Amino acid sequence: MHSLSLSVRSLTCVRGERTLFTNLDLQVTSGEWLHIRGENGIGKTSLLRILAGLSKPATGEILWGNQSIFEDPSQYHRDLLFLGHRDSLKEDLTAFENLSIATALDGVAVSDKEILQSLHRFGLRGREELPVNCLSAGQKRRVLLARLLLRKAKLWILDEPFNALDVNAVEMLSKLIAEHIANDGIAILTSHQTISIAGGRVVQL
Ligand SMILES: Nc1ncnc2c1ncn2[C@@H]1O[C@H](COP(=O)(O)OP(=O)(O)OP(=O)(O)O)[C@@H](O)[C@H]1O
Numbered sequence: 681m682h683s684l685s686l687s688v689r690s691l692t693c694v695r696g697e698r699t700l701f702t703n704l705d706l707q708v709t710s711g712e713w714l715h716i717r718g719e720n721g722i723g724k725t726s727l728l729r730i731l732a733g734l735s736k737p738a739t740g741e742i743l744w745g746n747q748s749i750f751e752d753p754s755q756y757h758r759d760l761l762f763l764g765h766r767d768s769l770k771e772d773l774t775a776f777e778n779l780s781i782a783t784a785l786d787g788v789a790v791s792d793k794e795i796l797q798s799l800h801r802f803g804l805r806g807r808e809e810l811p812v813n814c815l816s817a818g819q820k821r822r823v824l825l826a827r828l829l830l831r832k833a834k835l836w837i838l839d840e841p842f843n844a845l846d847v848n849a850v851e852m853l854s855k856l857i858a859e860h861i862a863n864d865g866i867a868i869l870t871s872h873q874t875i876s877i878a879g880g881r882v883v884q885l
Contacts, residue, residue: 684745684759684834685709686731686866691740693726700726701885704740710834711879713857713867718885724870725765725839727885731868732762732837744835758787761833765840765870767824771813775799775823778812783830790830798829802852817844828856836860838869 691704700723708714716724729735731742733749733756742749749756769778779795799808802822812820821844828836836857842850854877857867861879869875 683710683864684866685743686835686868687743688731689741689743691727691730691742692738693723693730694738695723695726699738706883708866708868708881710864710866711861713861713869713877713880715875715880715882716868716870716885717872717882722885724885728762728837728839728868728870729764732760733757734762759834760837761828761831761835762837763824763827763839763841765843769812769820769823772811774809774811775804775815775826776808778823779826779830782827786827786831788831794830795826798826799823801829802826803848818846818849821845822849825853825856828860834865836865836867836869838867840870840872842871842873842875 685707687707689705692702693700704727706714716727718724726735730737733753736750744756744759770781773781776795776799779798783790783795796808799805802825804819804822804826807815807819812823815823825841841853845853854875858877860867861877
């Protein structure tokens with residue numbers, strides 16, 4: 681994976697009547713991750729949605745490498761995996777079917793074996809063929825997170841990825857993020873917890 685960076689210059693975000701942040705600058709390069717922190721309602725999710733190209737900032741630019749993310753969105757979205765904190769699964773389908781659909785929509789060719797392995801890594805052995813509405817909140821979250829193993833995205837943008845996870849799953853996800861960073865990946869995430877993964881910087885909104 682060659683070195684890449686996401687650079688943000690003079691970003692301003694307005695939602696409704698409120699200006700959430702102004703003139704935000706940040707940069708994150710291969711082998712680094714950012715922890716976006718701040719109180720409820722400060723604008724963390726709004727920032728991540730802008731960084732993922734899902735909404736536009738009032739002012740400012742976002743460069744992936746040398747190019748604005750809005751110039752070639754399909755290329756950017758091939759390099760990016762965004763997991764929103766309100767992302768949900770199709771409740772009447774199984775965990776396996778949910779991942780099959782998600783990877784097909786992402787345009788990624790994965791084998792049934794790889795899908796099963798990703799579910800097993802997230803501790804869902806024996807739960808692969810249950811309709812998702814029979815899973816607990818934390819197990820549903822684990823199914824969503826299994827996508828991280830199936831997409832070889834360079835940039836992970838994760839909104840509250842540790843929510844609803846038990847101690848083991850927190851450890852599993854921390855290890856996965858650490859591996860991604862060690863392999864020259866990039867991650868930007870929000871969390872109200874303290875996270876100890878090497879290569880990280882805190883951005884306080
Ligand atoms: N489309 C919108 N129209 C009006 N206000 C909005 C819109 N989207 C978000 N907001 C407001 O912007 C503020 C920031 O919301 P955001 O979800 O980014 O906060 P957050 O920092 O992620 O909070 P939390 O820690 O609670 O998840 C909130 O006050 C929210 O109500």
